[in-house]
Amino acid sequence: MQSNEKQLTPLVHNGPSPRTIEKQPTTEENRNVSRHVRAVRDVLQPLLSTPRHERVPVMDALGRGLAETILAPMDLPPFDNSQMDGFAVRSQDLTDGHGALRVGAPGPAGAVPEPLVPGVAAPIMTGAMMPAGANAVIPIEWAVPHIFPPPGALATVTLPSTAAGSFVRRRGSDVAEGDCVLAFGTHLGPRQLGLLSALGVTEVTVHQKVTVLLVTTGDEVVEPGDRRAPGKIYDANNTLLEASMREAGLDVVRAGIIRDEPGVLSELLKQHASHVDLIVTTGGVSKGAYEVVRQTMLDHPVEFSHVEIQPGGPQGLGTFDGIPILAFPGNPVSCLISFEMFLRPLLGELFGTPKPRATYRTQLSHALTSPPRKHQVRRGVLLQNGTVRLEGGEGSHLLGALARSHVLVHIPAGVSELAEGEEVEVWVI
Incomplete structure (x- = not known):
């Protein structure tokens, strides 16, 4: 049974000390957004190898x-039918302008009408089957009189000439x-x-729905509703990501908050690996002294890299016991941007759900600056004049600004500043 006291134990309990683990080399590289998206696609692709x-x-x-x-x-339509309430006619009966035709039996929707004979106009309702022999419909408003006579009444109606096919929805x-x-x-x-x-x-x-195991790590976070001691913060990542994943059509297994102990995390992942399709973790992927996800993955084919994006740069990607794993950063905005950029679009591409975010280009309401080597994703509010205003700063902890935002604003790598009125791409969230 694990102690409540923090223990930076290695994945293999008889292996090297935590200090030695921190010195072991890890796969580390910088990669741009496109390259990381391709890498995530490669990791997820095997989910399609067996039809599900x-x-x-x-x-x-x-x-x-x-x-x-x-x-x-x-x-579709399965038969020729009327586009209007009016009279079904033979257009050749009205070739000389207005003509008076005898009113025939009506054709209500859902019934098979009598064939139309020359010199007769049949009352017909929208969607009703066209009588055999009829090739056009004249709206009731164009008739004189522009009312239907009572069923069975002997009546005539004056109608304008019309072209064959007028107001007829053709079969197929x-x-x-x-x-x-x-x-x-x-x-x-x-x-x-x-x-x-x-x-x-x-x-x-x-x-079939993809089942994802969602794991938040960190000794500093506690569940909302629990007592919050000094130095602790309430966890937002689980709720933020679970809600996003469920909205995207995933089945979510929420593991809760896992302490910064590699042995504990490893055991949890092993317990769930047989009945989930995907693992997503948050936190423990940077270069600090207590990066639990990095330590846990030492014996697994997981790469840790720095993606040229802000926020959300530190990323882990690979497999744990054959299950695809995406390791996101721990700051709330960073993990959400990671989901929106690297997981949500690929789920739609591979499995048809969720549908893509609505995207368009709009003008900035003010100037901005951006790190030139990074793809920056900012939060924005759409103004009544159609422009977008950035909400909050660049910080990846700004949940208030995120909650107020309507869109994600994309400033691609290579752009260091944009003036008021210049266009940016936005994703509606």
């Missing part, structure tokens, strides 16, 4: 990634049978589910 799919009812597929290609089993004009309507990997939102239902589809094959 399930068949679910259409409504249960909301927010999931499609794991099949859907070909239309039928035409939206989707033709056999068309690819949803490609493998499509993120399934309300619009896509609506299309599936219109095609009569009741079940689809989707990617």
Whole structure:
């Protein structure tokens, strides 16, 4: 049983002392954002080597990634139908301008109408099937009189001439049978589910949800609601990342706060490795004396590097007992930016969920400076005039500024300053 007292024990209990561990060489390099994204993709790619799919009812597929290609089993619309409330006609009956036609039997939506004979106009409602022989619809507003006669009444109606096809929704004009309507990997939102239902589809094959083990490290953090002793802070990382991950469609196993003891962390990861797909840790990845994640990973193929990004530079990436692991920095804003930059987009790319962040370019409301060698990600507020104002400073601890922000503002590497009115790329969060 572990003591509550901090012990910087090595991963192998009979191995070298913590001091010796700190002197052991670790894989360390600087890499740009694009290179790190490619490295993360390579680590996550094996999750697709074995199909992890399930068949679910259409409504249960909301927010999931499609794991099949859907070909239309039928035409949409499935038959020619009226775009308007009006009269179905043979356009050739009205070639000489306004003409008086006998009013035939009405065609309500959902019924199969009688064939239209020459010299007759059939009342028709929006969405109703076109009668055989009819090739156009004239809106009721254009008729004289512009009201429908009572059913069965002997009546005539005067109508303007019209072109064939007017106000007619042709069979298959939206989707033709056999068309690819949803490609493998499509993120399934309300619009896509609506299309599936219109095609009569009741079940689809989707990617199973990725299960992630979320681990926060640090002797200085305590759970919200617990007694906070001097020198301690309440943990925000677990809530910040779990909420972000759940919003992104992940199943999250929240391990809580793990002390800065490599043996404890190693044992926890081993306990969960068999039933999770991915491990994400926060903290313990920098070059300090008590970097628990670095120490724990000495015997595992995990690289630690400094990515040219601010915040979120220190990163760990590799596998633990064959499970992909992403080790994020410990400051709250840093770990969130790490998730948004290095994990969330790739989950969407590989598994169809979550859908990409909405991105666009907008003007700065004020000038800014940025470290020229780093891709800087700042928090921003959208103003009523459409410009963006940076919120808070560069610090990776500024949760108040993060909570007030609408967007992430991207200043790419190589840019050291931008003037008021210059454009930047923003991601809506």
